[in-house]
Amino acid sequence: MNATIKVDCARCGAVELPMADAQLVPFGPRGSTVVEFTCPVCAHLGRKELTERATLLLMHAGVGLTTASADGILDPDDSSSGEHR
Numbered sequence: 001m002n003a004t005i006k007v008d009c010a011r012c013g014a015v016e017l018p019m020a021d022a023q024l025v026p027f028g029p030r031g032s033t034v035v036e037f038t039c040p041v042c043a044h045l046g047r048k049e050l051t052e053r054a055t056l057l058l059m060h061a062g063v064g065l066t067t068a069s070a071d072g073i074l075d076p077d078d079s080s081s082g083e084h085r
């Protein structure tokens with residue numbers, strides 16, 4: 001499977017993003033989930049707010065949920081250790 005999602009890059013417009021490059025952030029501006037991505041064309045960091053349904057679809061497809069805040073403070077010890085891929 002080589003699933004992609006459609007996202008909007010601020011520079012390029014609509015681009016197709018490999019799901020492996022997407023990351024869900026559960027603290028969007030209105031309490032919603034946003035997907036954070038690096039544009040595969042120009043490497044610009046972008047965000048897209050998701051509907052609840054889209055969030056479930058992405059999670060089901062294996063997109064990782066990060067516990068980082070929207071400003072990107074990572075806490076690598078937050079999840080159970082020993083689960084690298």
Ligand SMILES: [Zn+2]
Binds near residue numbers: 010012039041042044
């Ligand atoms: Zn771009």
